[in-house]
């Protein structure tokens with residue numbers, strides 16, 4: 001495959017004109033990773049969400065644009081792509097991107113099952129393999145806790161067959177955290193995926209501590225509150241205290257998330273290569289410590 005090196009990723013970012021030049025202290029190192037508790041395998045801290053942004057017709061131009069985004073992800077040492085049958089054409093587009101680049105091994109593919117009933121779940125999961133043109137799915141998650149018990153049985157059977165590597169549960173609203181907590185205790189998933197950001201801090205109360213206690217890896221969805229965080233800081237400069245670890249608001253938001261000790265990986269969605277470069281850079285350099293995290297949230301509370 002055409003593997004970009006770190007310097008080329010940075011050059012791509014500069015060429016896209018969105019970001020200032022960045023001097024990296026660790027030019028040769030890859031993206032920060034966290035261990036998946038159930039296996040010890042390293043997971044890169046920044047991934048890619050596909051809700052809406054990959055729901056496009058598979059025209060050559062659309063696939064080339066998404067392939068550029070995926071190439072930026074893997075060239076930086078990232079791997080996680082999150083999707084779902086609920087995201088309409090997204091699984092197919094991921095499959096078309098994989099077919100256009102034949103680098104499946106660089107990706108950690110996470111999708112979901114989102115239907116009622118065992119047979120329907122089996123059919124939907126089979127379809128996900130076909131659409132994404134893969135023999136293995138790295139992470140199969142029960143989307144929004146829909147019919148969890150039935151689907152977890154199937155997922156575990158398929159894990160035994162080697163078709164699925166990890167199982168997980170997802171939700172995206174604080175109102176569902178109590179139900180998620182119950183299902184974490186009951187089903188002991190290897191991953192959960194939840195909403196957490198500077199604008200939505202509820203997961204800190206119970207879900208993130210429980211994930212840590214139970215040894216469950218955590219993907220974070222809605223890291224920008226579906227873009228709302230950018231609107232909240234529109235026209236505002238980054239505070240001086242952040243310049244040592246963030247060069248943009250996107251990196252400020254993402255570093256707040258991935259510096260939480262229970263968080264494994266944030267999955268921001270983007271349709272734009274320059275935003276992908278911006279987001280990926282949050283996976284490098286210093287992470288804020290507890291004091292700095294408090295400062296970040298205090299500051300965000302004032303904007």
Ligand SMILES: NC(=O)c1ccc[n+]([C@@H]2O[C@H](COP(=O)([O-])OP(=O)(O)OC[C@H]3O[C@@H](n4cnc5c(N)ncnc54)[C@H](OP(=O)(O)O)[C@@H]3O)[C@@H](O)[C@H]2O)c1
Nearest residue numbers: 049050051170172221222223224225226227250268269271
């Ligand atoms: N129940 C579930 O399991 C569930 C629920 C919700 C979400 N998810 C997953 O989580 C992923 C992320 O959540 P999300 O899609 O709701 O939203 P998000 O990642 O919080 O925000 C995406 C928005 O931010 C913009 N953006 C991205 N990077 C940016 C940057 N560096 N600078 C400025 N704008 C930027 C994107 O626009 P551009 O395209 O212009 O960059 C897009 O409008 C989803 O795609 C999905 O994979 C799962």
